[in-house]
Amino acid sequence: MSVSELFYKLNVNFNYVVAMTLFIIGLYTLISKPNLIKKFMGLNIMETSIFLFIVSSGAIAGGKAPIFGEGVGPETVFVNPIPQALILTGIVVAMSTTALALSLMIKLYEQCGTLNADKLKELK
Amino acid sequence: MKKGLVVFALFLLWILLVYTVIVLPPMGSPENPTNTHIIPRYLEKGVEEGGAHNLVTGIILNYRGFDTMGEVTVIFVALTCVLAVLGRENILRHTSKAEVSSVEKSVIVKCVVRFLAPFIILFAFYIILHGAESPGGGFQGGAILGASVIIITLTFGFALVAKKLSLKYRVLFESAGPLSFFIAGMVAIFCGQNFLTYLLPCVAHTYQDFVRHLLLIMVEIGIGVGGGAAISSIFLAMEKVEKE
Numbered sequence: 582m583s584v585s586e587l588f589y590k591l592n593v594n595f596n597y598v599v600a601m602t603l604f605i606i607g608l609y610t611l612i613s614k615p616n617l618i619k620k621f622m623g624l625n626i627m628e629t630s631i632f633l634f635i636v637s638s639g640a641i642a643g644g645k646a647p648i649f650g651e652g653v654g655p656e657t658v659f660v661n662p663i664p665q666a667l668i669l670t671g672i673v674v675a676m677s678t679t680a681l682a683l684s685l686m687i688k689l690y691e692q693c694g695t696l697n698a699d700k701l702k703e704l705k
Numbered sequence: 706m707k708k709g710l711v712v713f714a715l716f717l718l719w720i721l722l723v724y725t726v727i728v729l730p731p732m733g734s735p736e737n738p739t740n741t742h743i744i745p746r747y748l749e750k751g752v753e754e755g756g757a758h759n760l761v762t763g764i765i766l767n768y769r770g771f772d773t774m775g776e777v778t779v780i781f782v783a784l785t786c787v788l789a790v791l792g793r794e795n796i797l798r799h800t801s802k803a804e805v806s807s808v809e810k811s812v813i814v815k816c817v818v819r820f821l822a823p824f825i826i827l828f829a830f831y832i833i834l835h836g837a838e839s840p841g842g843g844f845q846g847g848a849i850l851g852a853s854v855i856i857i858t859l860t861f862g863f864a865l866v867a868k869k870l871s872l873k874y875r876v877l878f879e880s881a882g883p884l885s886f887f888i889a890g891m892v893a894i895f896c897g898q899n900f901l902t903y904l905l906p907c908v909a910h911t912y913q914d915f916v917r918h919l920l921l922i923m924v925e926i927g928i929g930v931g932g933g934a935a936i937s938s939i940f941l942a943m944e945k946v947e948k949e
Contacts, residue, residue, distance in 0.1 A: 582727075587727065590726075590727045590731070591726070591727065593731040593732055593733075594726050594727070594729060594731065594732050595730065595732075596732055597726040597729060598726055600724060601719065601723055601726060602719065602836070604722070605715050605718060605719045606723070608718075609711065609712070609715050612711055612715075613708060613711055627856060637732055638732070638737070638739045639733055639739055639740065640733050641735050642733035642734070642735075643738060643812070646840065647748070647751075647759070647760035647761060648758055648759045648760050648838075648839065648840065649752050649758045649759075649760070650838065650839075652930065658735070659748055659760070661739060661740050661744050662744075662747060662751075662760040662761045662764055663743070663744065663747070663764065664739070665761050666761050666764040666765045666769060667857075669761070669765060669776075669842075669844055670765075670772060670773070670776045672844075673779060673780060673844060674776070674779055675777050676780075676783075676848075676936075677779050677780055677782070677783030678782050678783070680784075680787055680939045681783050681786050681787060681790075681871055683943065684786075684787040684790045684791050684939075684943060685790060687790075687791060687943060688790055688791065695847040699938075
């Protein structure tokens with residue numbers, strides 16, 4: 582594969598590259614930060630990157646939002662609606678897990694007085 | 706040392722992922738495997754079968770109604786778990802951060818929120834009710850509804866919101882999402898159809914479309930109001946009691 586071909590591919594799939602980069606940033610935050618809230622922020626960034634990836638996979642160049650109404654003819658190109666419907670589910674699940682995790686952290690802070698994972702490991 | 710190792714390992718993973726991206730089919734092409742499987746059928750017959758001009762709403766409420774019912778249940782279960790961990794808010798022993806805070810809330814913030822809050826709530830209901838015709842739907846409107854409650858709580862303090870949005874009434878709305886799905890499904894079963902069928906043959910032919918639209922709107926309102934109530938309840942439960 583030549584260099585110009587490589588750059589062409591990266592340019593066409595730019596959304597995917599951004600999604601992968603966001604995924605790595607989120608994973609780095611998840612691994613390296615000791616604070617539990619920051620860890621969860623990292624997890625949320627990872628989730629967002631996956632949403633971007635899946636919604637991008639349903640894109641069609643020049644496509645409109647899949648809404649039938651005025652100004653829509655038989656030749657209109659629509660983007661793929663299924664990834665959008667799936668991601669709606671994903672967003673709701675992400676919000677629910679975030680709410681539950683934050684409430685657990687509130688209780689943890691009340692009990693232990695810290696949210697630092699390294700310090701929490703030392704507590705018995 | 707440890708940090709450098711982590712960064713190095715993640716860099717290798719990034720290279721691997723970007724290599725995968727390079728061999729993926731080009732984004733935006735209609736011939737991609739993701740865009741050829743079942744989409745032509747949805748685009749051709751989705752409006753007729755789904756009963757909504759917004760194809761995404763048609764898919765989540767009709768083709769994938771079971772999936773969305775599970776999703777609504779997920780919100781409800783999350784609310785239940787949060788309440789099991791934290792407990793309901795207690796007005797009597799409550800002193801919220803917004804009131805205790807030594808920094809006075811700026812007049813500008815108060816005025817802007819007081820001016821905008823009714824419009825935000827109106828917009829939320831517009832999004833919920835127009836989900837079948839235009840961009841939007843129950844989940845999006847419910848999120849805006851919950852956000853409006855959150856911004857009012859942050860600006861005017863917990864006590865006001867807990868009084869105006871009394872627990873007595875909020876409890877009724879929290880389970881609206883799963884309940885509306887249950888009712889819509891049961892209506893179909895009593896008509897001799899499968900669970901969550903919206904096109905009912907026991908209704909006169911001319912009214913079938915109207916009844917289907919009515920059921921869709923009912924489910925949308927259930928999702929929206931239920932989601933908004935759940936989000937605001939989760940937020941209000943998280944308001945911290947200051948330790949004396």
